[in-house]
Amino acid sequence: MIKNENNVLKRAVLVLKCSLPEKIKERLSWEAGNGKTELVYIESEKKQENLLHVQVEKGRRELQYPEIEKIQRNLLHLENKKAAEEEKQRTLWITDLADFGRKLVKEGRYVLFFLTEENENDSFGISPYCICDPEALSVSYMEKIVRRYRKIPWDILETERLIVREAGEKDLDALYQIHEGESAQKWLEELDADRQEEGERLKAYIQNIYGFYEYGMWLLVEKESGEVIGRAGLQIAGEQGEPELGFAVRDEFQKKGYAFEACTAILKYAREELELDEIRALAEEGNTASKRLLHKLGFRYMKETKIRPLKGSQRVYRVYHKNLREDSFSSKSQSPKSDFHREV
Numbered sequence: 001m002i003k004n005e006n007n008v009l010k011r012a013v014l015v016l017k018c019s020l021p022e023k024i025k026e027r028l029s030w031e032a033g034n035g036k037t038e039l040v041y042i043e044s045e046k047k048q049e050n051l052l053h054v055q056v057e058k059g060r061r062e063l064q065y066p067e068i069e070k071i072q073r074n075l076l077h078l079e080n081k082k083a084a085e086e087e088k089q090r091t092l093w094i095t096d097l098a099d100f101g102r103k104l105v106k107e108g109r110y111v112l113f114f115l116t117e118e119n120e121n122d123s124f125g126i127s128p129y130c131i132c133d134p135e136a137l138s139v140s141y142m143e144k145i146v147r148r149y150r151k152i153p154w155d156i157l158e159t160e161r162l163i164v165r166e167a168g169e170k171d172l173d174a175l176y177q178i179h180e181g182e183s184a185q186k187w188l189e190e191l192d193a194d195r196q197e198e199g200e201r202l203k204a205y206i207q208n209i210y211g212f213y214e215y216g217m218w219l220l221v222e223k224e225s226g227e228v229i230g231r232a233g234l235q236i237a238g239e240q241g242e243p244e245l246g247f248a249v250r251d252e253f254q255k256k257g258y259a260f261e262a263c264t265a266i267l268k269y270a271r272e273e274l275e276l277d278e279i280r281a282l283a284e285e286g287n288t289a290s291k292r293l294l295h296k297l298g299f300r301y302m303k304e305t306k307i308r309p310l311k312g313s314q315r316v317y318r319v320y321h322k323n324l325r326e327d328s329f330s331s332k333s334q335s336p337k338s339d340f341h342r343e344v
Contacts, residue, residue, distance in 0.1 A: 008152060009143040010090035013040045017096050018116055024134050031139040039139075089150060092142050094131075098122035110149045112142065128211070148211065156218055156233075159265045162258065163221040164232065166210055171219060172199050174228035181251035187287050188248055209236075215274060217246055220262050222253070229253040232262045234270060234279070243270065245281040245322075247293070254289075263297055271324040278323055282307075285316040294320045 012032075014020070025041070032039050088109060095101050096114040104111045105127055113119075115132040129145050131137060144154055153166035167175065172195065178184060179191050192198040209216040218233040230249035237244040245266065247259050270276045281299055283290040299320035306314050 007036045007143075008090060008146045008150060009037050009092060009139070010087070011038045011040060011092075012139070012142050013042065013091060013093050015042045015093065015095040015097060015100060016114060017043075017118075018114070019043060020134055020137075024137065028137070028139060037139055037143075090146070092146050094137070094142070098126060101126040110146055112145050151206075153219075154210070156215075157265050157269050159261050161223055162229075162262055162265075163223060164218050164262060164265065165221060166216070167202065167206065167219050167231075169199070169203055169206065171228065172202060174219065175202070175231075178228070178230055178248060178250055183251055183254070183289075184248060187284055187290070215243075215270075218266075220249070220258065222258075229258060230262075232259065232266055234266065234274075234276075237280075237282075243274075243276055243279050245279055245297075247290075259293055260296060263293070267297065267322070267324065277325055278321065281320045281322070282317040283320065285318065291318065298322055 020041075028039055031037075092110050092112055093101075093104050094112045094114055095104070096116050096119055098119050101111050101113055111127040111129070113127040113130045114134075115130045129148065131141075146152075147154055151169060153168040153171075156164045156166065158164070175198075176191060176195070179188055192201070205216065213236065215234045217231050217235055219228050220230040220232055221227065222229045230247070230253065232245075232247040234243045235246055236242070245263060247263055249259050267279065270279060280302075281294050282305075283294060285304075299322045302319045302321050305317050305319050307317055
């Protein structure tokens with residue numbers, strides 16, 4: 001299991017030509033008020049004779065420099081190379097200055113580019129991460145960006161017994177363990193026998209799916225043992241690129257309600273955090289356990305479809321649908337048993 005590192009963001013440096021509204025600064029200061037994250041504001045248009053002006057208030061520092069080039073050597077100058085590298089890995093730079101952003105990226109700094117009408121044509125090639133709505137800027141989001149740079153999986157949500165988090169490159173063994181069980185071999189698409197090849201697929205998945213959509217198939221970690229007990233999450237599937245619920249639990253952890261617990265929380269997350277309206281799910285013909293779970297979650301059977309996996313022969317699946325805006329997430333709200341028995 002990968003133990004996610006806490007407090008990966010030590011300092012956020014905002015070097016902005018535009019000015020953030022004071023209410024946003026106050027909110028960010030409140031979020032960083034525990035003292036674990038320092039916020040530094042550098043407003044590039046304010047020229048002053050003195051080298052810098054410092055105002056300390058609730059974990060917030062405001063600095064103005066007469067020359068933007070002096071920022072790094074005055075703010076983050078450390079003679080100890082190890083300390084300097086650690087500082088760099090725990091600092092996020094947020095800027096709307098294209099040339100300055102390029103300089104930071106060239107030096108290996110972690111950069112979140114603040115997109116405005118003035119610089120929107122300069123955004124690409126500066127940083128893989130951009131933000132355009134100042135209201136969306138938060139300390140927790142900044143920390144997530146640092147985790148992306150450092151390849152630390154995001155924690156997605158927590159239930160009574162589980163932590164749902166992204167998979168990391170070091171989770172390859174856990175993925176193979178999930179696929180070793182009898183039920184997994186029967187119903188899941190098998191992993192590549194070449195572990196190195198599968199590892200490259202995992203890296204690409206982390207970069208292209210997590211990095212772009214900010215959701216995907218996540219890992220289920222049992223709090224009590226710390227073990228990865230399965231996978232569950234949302235994947236893009238179908239001709240229309242619809243979000244699709246998927247789940248798999250290791251044989252030794254089945255029949256304990258883990259899949260229902262995880263999927264219930266994931267559906268709520270999809271509605272409230274991802275603002276999705278609808279979601280679909282598939283169950284292979286003959287997989288009664290999956291069909292029962294989908295009915296318990298409030299999914300409605302729609303039709304049959306035939307799908308050919310990347311490996312193996314064509315299979316018959318049943319397609320289910322759930323309206324996240326209309327349907328309840330209560331465990332008591334299930335499809336009537338009569339409907340289930342007619343469909344099965």
